[in-house]
Amino acid sequence: MIALPATFAALSDPTRLAILSRLAQGEASVNDLAALFPISQPAISRHLKVLDEAGLIERRVDGTRRPCRLNPQALAPVRRWISDLERVMEANYARLDALLAPSERTPDAPDT
Template sequence: MVAAADTLSQTFAALADPTRRAILGRLAEGEATVSQLAEPFDVTLPAITKHLKVLERAGLVERSKRAQWRPCRLKAAPLRDAAGWIADYRRFWEASLDRLDAYLQKVQAELPADPKNKKGSQRGRK
């Protein structure tokens, strides 16, 4: 425990499920009720309710009451923060920097690695 359920963790955890990502995708097209959201998926409604609760706790979805419906709409603010966190790593994947970096680290890893390289004689146990 102690996990503290920080906002960023909740956001990423919410995004770590394909069903939930699809729900957000659907909500990007506009408000939808729970049944409408559930329709494309092969799961029961309570399962969708749970997913929505996760999304709601993560601040990614907001719900209102309209008659017996509970329409949901997208709230993208947490995505801004998530994108912000990831953006710090942009330089690592941009251009060939990733490969260059890998190369440099590999060289750095190889040089001071084997001053002698002895062979062990232990070989038959498991």
């Protein structure tokens, strides 16, 4: 199972998010990705290593190329975690709403 801390750590960097956005359009090599950023190819490779270790991307060998692509199942644990968190928060807000809702009884008003 992909560890959520590693996934969130990988997603916390703007360059890695931009790399993932590019890979959402299709497979790309390290050199393809390096051409898009004002950083060196070794720096892109380090970002790709973090994304790979978090399970967010997959790499394959194609001759001398090492294209990367998104791992389609990578965000499933994140979606489940967010969904569980939303359920808990909605239950908490529902309880708070019930506490703050005006009572159905109305106070006795003096007749005037």
